[in-house]
Structure formats: C-alpha cells, structure tokens
Amino acid sequence: PAMVGAPARYLVFFQYFGTRYSGVMETKSDQALVGVQNYLEKAAQNLRPSVPIKFHISSRTDSGVHALANAAHLDIQRAPGKAAFSGKQLVQGLNYHLKPEPICILSAQRVPSTFHARFCALSRTYIYRLLLGCAHYSQIPVFERDLCWAPAGGPLDISALGEAANFLLGTHDFSTFRSLSSETPFQCPVRTLLQLEIQPAPGFLSHHNRGLEFWEVKFKSRSFLYRQVRRMVGALVAVGQGKLSPQDIQELLEVKDARAFPPHAMAPPSGLFLKSVEY
Amino acid sequence: PAMVGAPARYLVFFQYFGTRYSGVMETKSDQALVGVQNYLEKAAQNLRPSVPIKFHISSRTDSGVHALANAAHLDIQRAPGKAAFSGKQLVQGLNYHLKPEPICILSAQRVPSTFHARFCALSRTYIYRLLLGCAHYSQIPVFERDLCWAPAGGPLDISALGEAANFLLGTHDFSTFRSLSSETPFQCPVRTLLQLEIQPAPGFLSHHNRGLEFWEVKFKSRSFLYRQVRRMVGALVAVGQGKLSPQDIQELLEVKDARAFPPHAMAPPSGLFLKSVEY
Known part of the structure; x- marks a missing residue:
C-alpha cells in the first residue's frame, strides 16, 4: 500500500x-x-x-x-x-x-501536532455591547437588532457600574456568576479576570442616530465559566440601574452559590461577542 | 346614517x-x-x-x-x-x-390633508458606505455583509475622488448618470446636487478590524434620477481607482447620454442608505 x-x-x-x-x-x-x-x-x-x-x-x-x-x-x-x-x-x-x-x-x-486550540489558549477576550437611550425595543435601529442589548429603564449610572466592576477584577470564586450545567459539579469555579473595561463605542451608523449611545464592556480571562460573562454584565447593568449597589456585587461573590444570582438579571446573548482567543 | x-x-x-x-x-x-x-x-x-x-x-x-x-x-x-x-x-x-x-x-x-410626502419634500439625503482595505469579498466582516460596498482593487485615491466630486456639485443635466427606465423619456434630467461630502466613518465594530476603513459619501438634492446615486458613486470610485480621471467626470456630464456611462461601473445597492427626507 x-x-x-x-x-x-x-x-x-x-x-x-x-x-x-x-x-x-x-x-x-x-x-x-x-x-x-x-x-x-x-x-x-x-x-x-x-x-x-x-x-x-x-x-x-x-x-x-x-x-x-x-x-x-x-x-x-x-x-x-x-x-x-x-x-x-x-x-x-x-x-x-x-x-x-x-x-x-x-x-x-x-x-505542530501537539497544539490544541482549546487547551493551548492563553486567554479569551469578550465584548458585550450595550445600547443606551432606548425607551422601547422598537427604538433599536433595525441594523442593530440581534447585535446589542438595550436594557429597559432609564440611563445607567456608569460610575456605579465601574465601581462594581472593580470587585469582579482579579481572582475569585465565581460560583454565583455561573449558570448550572451538567459540567458544573466537576469544574473549579475560580477564575482570574485579567481585564474589565467599560467604554463608549461607535455603533453601526450611530453617528446618524442622535440620542442613542453604545457602550462596550470588555472581559479578558484565561477561561470563563458557563454563562459567566452574561451573568456579570446583567449584574453590572442592575447596578447601573440602581437595582443593586456596587457592594452587592462583592456580596454575591462571597456567597459562592449560583442560586443566589438575582433572577432574570442575566444579559441576553444578542450583545455578546467573542472578540479574540490569544495563544 | x-x-x-x-x-x-x-x-x-x-x-x-x-x-x-x-x-x-x-x-x-x-x-x-x-x-x-x-x-x-x-x-x-x-x-x-x-x-x-x-x-x-x-x-x-x-x-x-x-x-x-x-x-x-x-x-x-x-x-x-x-x-x-x-x-x-x-x-x-x-x-x-x-x-x-x-x-x-x-x-x-x-x-393637513393637502400634505403630500412625495411632492412636499424639500430634499433627500443619501449615504453611500464604502469599505476599503478588502482584497476579497470574504474579508468583509460578516456583520457588514449587505451593508456596504468593498470595491475590488487596491486603495482609493481619495483626493482624486474629491476632485471629481466637485464637478458633480451644483446644477447639471445628469442624463449620463441615470439608468434608463420607462419613465426616462418624460423626466427632466436636470438636478441640483446641493451637497456631496466624502468622509471617513465608523463601521460596525470596525475599531476591532484593523486594516479596514469605512468611508461615507453623502449626497443631498431635492430629488434624484433613477439610480443616479449608485451611478455617481460607481464613477467616483473608478476615479479613485485611476480607471477614470476627474476630468472624465466632467466629460461624462457634458455628453448627456445614459449610454455613455462606463459599463459595469454602477455601484451595488448594498452600500446605499436613504438617510433622510427633509420637509
């Protein structure tokens, strides 16, 4: 042969x-x-x-x-x-x-044949896109549907949100910020959040949409727990809306229990983008 | 009753x-x-x-x-x-x-019941979105497909394009820049281009796409002829690519004949946006 x-x-x-x-x-x-x-x-x-x-x-x-x-x-x-x-x-x-x-x-x-895309990655970076200034779903530009989250309610207190973000940075047991899955019991819940940045960003044709503001929240870690980014974003937005205080984020971390996460606070998938995988 | x-x-x-x-x-x-x-x-x-x-x-x-x-x-x-x-x-x-x-x-x-959306409009403004820096269709970000035109070929000479644009501004017989339709014989081909601006613009998440550049070309007139904007953009891009000279644009205007328009030069519909109608 x-x-x-x-x-x-x-x-x-x-x-x-x-x-x-x-x-x-x-x-x-x-x-x-x-x-x-x-x-x-x-x-x-x-x-x-x-x-x-x-x-x-x-x-x-x-x-x-x-x-x-x-x-x-x-x-x-x-x-x-x-x-x-x-x-x-x-x-x-x-x-x-x-x-x-x-x-x-x-x-x-x-x-090389020893390379593995999952296990050799040094870090992952995600971007979450928030659209502020929409009183209702129908105010999301049709070109941005499925590509952002416009949380209901008034403007966000970005400085409170930033304060809450500081509690998440660094190495923690993120048990409260993961969703339960069949893999959960076997997975170590400790992760190190290397970067968490919140900044204004351009939207698609947003310079033509007065009154709408896009913000991007950037997360970098070697790896993330199941739905960790969407749960962290949802909790941060709740802080920005005054539903939670920045200190509540620290307390949620300390509880170390996924069931302690505020119900319905998880951010929807539409705003989440995997930006890059670093090797 | x-x-x-x-x-x-x-x-x-x-x-x-x-x-x-x-x-x-x-x-x-x-x-x-x-x-x-x-x-x-x-x-x-x-x-x-x-x-x-x-x-x-x-x-x-x-x-x-x-x-x-x-x-x-x-x-x-x-x-x-x-x-x-x-x-x-x-x-x-x-x-x-x-x-x-x-x-x-x-x-x-x-x-009022005398108002007519078509005939009472004072002007229309269109935006045409160009994506530069793509060597091939597959380099268009998937989020921008159907929402821009990435002309094939190298970088555009924006200053030549701007020079050509100056010939189009103002009142002209735009016969060369309209497509023929059943209405063409009855329609006056004279239009006044009030505004023609070319400027760099943000794209959707373009700050995460190094090497890609978005440009917007803005056109304002009381009204436009059939496919006039797409023909004007196509001719301007041909100037930017060195296929036409800025003076060729003036000559095309002077010919006053739709059949004189360079074949296949019309820009595709995907990059064209009606931005506003002014009353």
Whole structure:
C-alpha cells in the first residue's frame, strides 16, 4: 500500500453572526437550528480529505452569541501523493463552501501536532455591547437588532457600574456568576479576570442616530465559566440601574452559590461577542 | 346614517434593512420578494380602518437599498365615533404588527390633508458606505455583509475622488448618470446636487478590524434620477481607482447620454442608505 503521511494540523480563526445558529458547537443536524461547527465541517468535507475533518473549537459560545474571532484546530489527511494545503488555500477553500452562511474563515496556519486550540489558549477576550437611550425595543435601529442589548429603564449610572466592576477584577470564586450545567459539579469555579473595561463605542451608523449611545464592556480571562460573562454584565447593568449597589456585587461573590444570582438579571446573548482567543 | 368625519392624514418616517425586499414600492404579493410597502399596508390593515390604508412613499428605493429614514403619508378613516389615532398610538400599533420584519416606524405626526410626502419634500439625503482595505469579498466582516460596498482593487485615491466630486456639485443635466427606465423619456434630467461630502466613518465594530476603513459619501438634492446615486458613486470610485480621471467626470456630464456611462461601473445597492427626507 502507498505510504500515508502524517495529517497536517491547522489553527484557524473564524467569524460568525450567531443569531441563526444553536451555538458554535456541533449538534445533531435534524434540529431546527444547528451549530456553526456543523457548517464548518460540512465545508471541510468538500475539500475531499481521506479522513473526515473534525474541528476542535477553542471557545464554546451559546445560541445568539457572535464571534469576531473564535479559534479551532483541525487535522487534514489528504490522499497519498497530494501535498498539504497551504494556509491560504485552506482559507479560500473553506470560505468558498461556506459562502451563503454568515460564517467566515479569517486565517489558517500550520501548527505542530501537539497544539490544541482549546487547551493551548492563553486567554479569551469578550465584548458585550450595550445600547443606551432606548425607551422601547422598537427604538433599536433595525441594523442593530440581534447585535446589542438595550436594557429597559432609564440611563445607567456608569460610575456605579465601574465601581462594581472593580470587585469582579482579579481572582475569585465565581460560583454565583455561573449558570448550572451538567459540567458544573466537576469544574473549579475560580477564575482570574485579567481585564474589565467599560467604554463608549461607535455603533453601526450611530453617528446618524442622535440620542442613542453604545457602550462596550470588555472581559479578558484565561477561561470563563458557563454563562459567566452574561451573568456579570446583567449584574453590572442592575447596578447601573440602581437595582443593586456596587457592594452587592462583592456580596454575591462571597456567597459562592449560583442560586443566589438575582433572577432574570442575566444579559441576553444578542450583545455578546467573542472578540479574540490569544495563544 | 352616522356622520363620517374626514380621514386623518399622517406623515410617518420609517427605517428598513432592504436586503430581503424587492424595494420600497408595493409589488404584487405573489413574487419571491415583495416591497416594504406591502408590509406597511398589511400592518396598517390590522388597525381596522373603515377604508383600506394606502402608503404614499416619498422616495423610491431599489431592492437591496436601505433606509435610515424614508417617509410616507397615509390617510386613516376610522369607524364613526372613534377618535383619530394620536401619532404615538400609530407608531406603537404599526410597530407591533411589523415586529418580525426589519422595518420600523420611527415617528408619526398629523399633517393637513393637502400634505403630500412625495411632492412636499424639500430634499433627500443619501449615504453611500464604502469599505476599503478588502482584497476579497470574504474579508468583509460578516456583520457588514449587505451593508456596504468593498470595491475590488487596491486603495482609493481619495483626493482624486474629491476632485471629481466637485464637478458633480451644483446644477447639471445628469442624463449620463441615470439608468434608463420607462419613465426616462418624460423626466427632466436636470438636478441640483446641493451637497456631496466624502468622509471617513465608523463601521460596525470596525475599531476591532484593523486594516479596514469605512468611508461615507453623502449626497443631498431635492430629488434624484433613477439610480443616479449608485451611478455617481460607481464613477467616483473608478476615479479613485485611476480607471477614470476627474476630468472624465466632467466629460461624462457634458455628453448627456445614459449610454455613455462606463459599463459595469454602477455601484451595488448594498452600500446605499436613504438617510433622510427633509420637509
């Protein structure tokens, strides 16, 4: 039999508009919404590998959450005698087959076979986009629907929100700020929040929408607990609205119990963007 | 029989994401894509008027063209004894029934029965969004697809583009810059371009996309010829790419013939936004 070489391993970065997907992770394809990974692997099959291609996703994102740049690794075994794809060929080939979907490969590079997109990541950065100044859902510009959260109620007290944010920075047991899942009992709840920044930001055509203000909240950590960012944003917004005090955030941390989180305070997925995965 | 009052006339401003519509104007509803007007009138029928409601649209936009604010007037005749809707009630009622569509009523106000949204408009302002720095379609952020034009080729010479724009400003016979339509022979081709500005602009999350630059080209005139803005933008971009000289724009104006327009130079609808209609 012909000699078969080792498969080539690649690290790819990819972008997606998450509204129409069940999340990034693969799902059984008989569901109404399927995962971004299903489309990535379907596109990859069109490259005619000798072994089906599996994407190992760096960062799990929920249904409705977007990515400016998520990451994954994959191995490609080609037929004997065929040269490995270059990074550029892989980007072009995958994008060609992904075309109708709002999913796009940004880059691809060869990595050693010991590289793992999930376990080798040094940190993840998320952005949460808030739209302030809307009295009602219908005031969200149609171009921004699904891409931000416009919390009901009046203006936010940004300085109280910043004060509360300082309690979250650093290393803590974030048990109160995770949602319960089947993995929860086995997962260490201690995380180190390296960065938490709140700043005004431009929105899509927002210079034409007087009275609307966009703010971005940026979170950086080696990794996050299940729904931790959405819970932290929801609690911070509650502080900005005067429903919680900044000190309440510290107390919530100290309770270390997911059931202590204020009901219905979690921020919706529409405003959440995975900005980058750092290696 | 009960006394029937005069119908109440309203001026409404509305916003839409144009990609999924055949344009703003009503079409027969058995087509694959129908017009924004079809959805507006369907929503209005849910308000149970005694006479079917017709929207008289201020500014016709093509399939794929968006509006930050288009305008229309409509008459509402209610059953005897029922008070006329307030502007706020009309906005809320229409938006409730438009909800799943990316169409939104921004405001509504009572106007005299002599008011006409199309003929009383003093001017229209359009914005055309250009994305520079993309070598290929796949480099357009997925969040910006359908909302800009990324012309192929290298960077644009913005100063040449500005020089060419100066030839278009003011009153001219714009025959070369209109597309032929069934109305063309009857329509005076002279228009006065009151404003033509070119400036850098923020894109959606563009501060996270290094290397990409957004520019907006703004056009203001009492009215425009059929596809005039898209033809003007296409010609200006050709100047920015060095395919035409600024003086060629002046010569194209002087020829006064739609067939003299460079083939395939018209800009696509995706980058065009009706920004406002002024009264």
